[in-house]
Amino acid sequence: MKKITVFEVAYKNLLRKKTRSLLTVLGIAMAAWVLVSLFGFNQGYEASLNKDIDNLGFQMLVVAKGCPYEAATLMLKGGTGLKYMDPAIAEAVAAEPEVDGVTPMLMQVVFDPNKGETGGIAAFLGVDPASYPKLKSALPFKAGGWFKEPEALEAVFGYEVAELEQREVGDLYLIPEQEVEVKVVGVLERTGTQDDGTIFLPLRSVQKVFGVQELTSIGIKVRKDANMKAFEDKLYKLPDVQVVSLTQVKTTIMTLVSTARVMVFSIAVIAILIAMMGVVNTVLMSVMERRQEIGILKSMGALAGDVFKLVWLETVILCISGGLIGTGLALVTARLTDVLVRNLLPYSPSGGLVAIDVGLVLVTLGVVTAVGLASGVYPSWKAARMRPLDTIRSEEQS
Amino acid sequence: MSQDHRPEPVRPRGPGPKKALLLAAAGLAVFAAAVALYAAVGCDLNDPDRDVKRLFPESTGYKTLYVSIAKRGGEDLLRKIEARLGDAFKGLFETADVPYTMYEIHKGADVIGYIHGTNQKGTYGGLQVFLALDPDGVIRGFYFQKLTSRAAKAFRALAFGEQFRGLSLEDFYRYDVVTGQEDPPGPISRIKNPDPGSEADFRAALRATKKNLILVDEFLLGNAHLKFFKG
Numbered sequence A: 001m002k003k004i005t006v007f008e009v010a011y012k013n014l015l016r017k018k019t020r021s022l023l024t025v026l027g028i029a030m031a032a033w034v035l036v037s038l039f040g041f042n043q044g045y046e047a048s049l050n051k052d053i054d055n056l057g058f059q060m061l062v063v064a065k066g067c068p069y070e071a072a073t074l075m076l077k078g079g080t081g082l083k084y085m086d087p088a089i090a091e092a093v094a095a096e097p098e099v100d101g102v103t104p105m106l107m108q109v110v111f112d113p114n115k116g117e118t119g120g121i122a123a124f125l126g127v128d129p130a131s132y133p134k135l136k137s138a139l140p141f142k143a144g145g146w147f148k149e150p151e152a153l154e155a156v157f158g159y160e161v162a163e164l165e166q167r168e169v170g171d172l173y174l175i176p177e178q179e180v181e182v183k184v185v186g187v188l189e190r191t192g193t194q195d196d197g198t199i200f201l202p203l204r205s206v207q208k209v210f211g212v213q214e215l216t217s218i219g220i221k222v223r224k225d226a227n228m229k230a231f232e233d234k235l236y237k238l239p240d241v242q243v244v245s246l247t248q249v250k251t252t253i254m255t256l257v258s259t260a261r262v263m264v265f266s267i268a269v270i271a272i273l274i275a276m277m278g279v280v281n282t283v284l285m286s287v288m289e290r291r292q293e294i295g296i297l298k299s300m301g302a303l304a305g306d307v308f309k310l311v312w313l314e315t316v317i318l319c320i321s322g323g324l325i326g327t328g329l330a331l332v333t334a335r336l337t338d339v340l341v342r343n344l345l346p347y348s349p350s351g352g353l354v355a356i357d358v359g360l361v362l363v364t365l366g367v368v369t370a371v372g373l374a375s376g377v378y379p380s381w382k383a384a385r386m387r388p389l390d391t392i393r394s395e396e397q398s
Numbered sequence B: 001m002s003q004d005h006r007p008e009p010v011r012p013r014g015p016g017p018k019k020a021l022l023l024a025a026a027g028l029a030v031f032a033a034a035v036a037l038y039a040a041v042g043c044d045l046n047d048p049d050r051d052v053k054r055l056f057p058e059s060t061g062y063k064t065l066y067v068s069i070a071k072r073g074g075e076d077l078l079r080k081i082e083a084r085l086g087d088a089f090k091g092l093f094e095t096a097d098v099p100y101t102m103y104e105i106h107k108g109a110d111v112i113g114y115i116h117g118t119n120q121k122g123t124y125g126g127l128q129v130f131l132a133l134d135p136d137g138v139i140r141g142f143y144f145q146k147l148t149s150r151a152a153k154a155f156r157a158l159a160f161g162e163q164f165r166g167l168s169l170e171d172f173y174r175y176d177v178v179t180g181q182e183d184p185p186g187p188i189s190r191i192k193n194p195d196p197g198s199e200a201d202f203r204a205a206l207r208a209t210k211k212n213l214i215l216v217d218e219f220l221l222g223n224a225h226l227k228f229f230k231g
Helices: A006-016 A018-055 A070-081 A088-094 A159-165 A203-210 A228-235 A247-289 A291-299 A304-332 A334-344 A358-384 A388-397 B017-033 B048-055 B074-085 B152-156 B158-162 B196-219
Strands: A060-064 A099-112 A120-127 A141-144 A154-157 A172-175 A180-188 A199-202 A217-222 A241-245 B002-005 B061-067 B100-107 B110-121 B126-133 B139-146
Touching: A006 A018, A006 A304, A018 A247, A018 A304, A018 A334, A018 A358, A060 A228, A088 A099, A088 A217, A099 A203, A120 A203, A154 A159, A159 A180, A159 B126, A199 A203, A217 A228, A228 A241, A247 A291, A247 A304, A247 A358, A291 A304, A291 A388, A304 A334, A304 A358, B048 B061, B048 B100, B048 B110, B074 B196, B100 B196, B110 B196, B126 B196, B139 B152, B139 B158, B139 B196, B152 B158, B152 B196
Parallel strands: A120 A199, A154 A180, B002 B061
Antiparallel strands: A060 A217, A060 A241, A099 A120, A099 A217, A141 A180, A154 A199, A172 A180, B061 B100, B100 B110, B110 B126, B126 B139
16 A cells, blocks of 8 residues: 655645635735745845946045036036136046046037027037946947047047937037038947037047147946945045045945835835735635544544644645745746836836846745745644544534 | 917827836936937928918917838839939938928918928938928928038028029929939029039939928829929
C-alpha cells in the first residue's frame, strides 16, 4: 500500500474546497503583486532619477558673482546681464582633489532684429570640445556629432533651435550682429531641457568671434566619494564666484523619494495584513468544518503536533502558491504598470519606473512565506488542541 | 478680441506641485548650459490678438485650428501635397507630422479670411512666411515673421511683400519651386528679388508661399483650387 505524505494530505484537503482555496490564493497573489510592483516602482523610480541626475553631466556650477541665474538675467536684461570670470579659476578648480572633471563655458547673447516682429535674442554657448562632450556624454544626437577642433567655426544645435532655424548637419548658420557663418555639424535629440534651445560652439571660437576671453561658468563633475557640501564651501573661497550645486536638488528629490518609500511601505503592510486575515479566516473555517475528521485522526493516533503540521502546511501551500502567482503577475505586468504610473505621475524620470530584480522576487516570496507561517499558527494551534471525544460528540449533537 | 475656439491637441498637462519642483530642480541643474530663449517650435503668430487685428482690422474674432498632414490623411495626403507643390518634403523638419496652426478670421458670424504661416529652410536659417488670405484664398498680406538672411532687411521691406498681394494658388501652380521658373511667365515671374545675391532665400520664400497656399486650400478651402492643378 502506498504511503501518503503529510504534504499530499494537506494538498488534497485544499482541493476539497477548490473555490475557497483558489480565492484565498488569489487574495495572497494580489497582495504579492502589489508588494512586488510597489517596491519595484520604488527602486526603479529612484534608480531612474539618479541616472537622470548623473546624465546632467556636472553636479556643480561656478558662475561669476552677480549672475546667479543666467537664464533669468538674460530674459530680463539681454546680454548686458552677463558677468565674467577669469579662465584661471577653471584651472584652480580642476586641481582640487574632489574634482572628477571640469568644463569651462562662455555664453554670449546677441540681438537678432529678424527674429519675430520686434526682434529677439539669440544665445550661443561656447563649450570646450575636449571636456564638455565627455561630461555630457548622455546628450543624444539626432544627426552628426560634436565639433572636434577648438577654433572651428562649427555649431551643434539643440533640437528646438534646429527646428526653428530649419538647420541640419551640413547647413550654414549666420550669427546675427557678428555676421559670421558657422557650419552645423550636429543636431541633438529633444531632451526636454534647456539644451533644446541652445546653439553650442567651440569655446575658443566664441571667445574669438565675440572678442571675450573670460568665462561665464564652469561645470564641475564631482567625484562620487567627495563631500559635496565641504567642496561647495571650499569653492566659495574663490574670489568673485558663486556656486550652484545639485546637492540641494538631489536632497529635495531624495526627500520626495523617501516620502514615497514610507507611503509604499505602508500600503504594502496594509495589503499584507488584509491577505493575512483572509488566510487565517479561510484556514480557520476549514478547521472548523473538519472538526470530526480531526477528532478521528487524533483518535487513530495522530498527535497534536501532526495535526498542527498538517494545517500549518495547508496555510503555507496557500501562501507560497499565491506568492508565486503574484510575483509572476508583477513581472508580466511590469511594463503596463510602468505606463500607467507614468501617466498618473506629474513628473517621472526618463528611465524605467518599475525595476523588479531577483532579490526583490526572493524577498517577496520570503515575506509571503513568513506571513503564511504566521497566519497558520492560530488555526493550526486551534486544530491541534481539539479533543477527539468533544469533536465527535459535537458532530453527533449537530 | 475674442477667441471663440481653443486649439484641440497639443494641450500640455498642468504641472502639479511635484512636477513643478522637479522641473525647477532640473532647470536649475542645467541652466548654465544654455538659455531657453526659443519658444515651442511651430509656426504660430507671435501675438495672435495683435497680429490678427493688424492684418484684418475689421475682424471681430478668430478661431485657431491645429491640423497636420499625418492626422488628416497620412502618407497618401503627403504624396498629393508634394505633387501639388512640385517638390518633395525634405529634411528633418519638413515632415507629415508638422502641426500647422491656421487662423480663421471672423467678422460677426462671417468668415472674412485666413492667416497661416509655414516654416521654410533658408540659406542661413529658418524662414517663417505668413499669409493673410481672403475667403477665396487670394493673398491680401505677406510677411516674414522670422527670417535669417544676409538680405533680411530687403526681404522684410514692405515693397517686397506687396508684390504678393492679389495672387492665389492658381497663379503659383505655374511656378516650379525646383527650377524657380514660371511656365508661361506670369505674375510670379514679376515678383522681384530684392537682393540677387540671395537667390536661394528668394526662392525659399516663393516655395514657402506656394506650400502655404496648398495647405490652406487642402485644410480650409476644401481644395477649391485643385481644379487649376495640371498635375
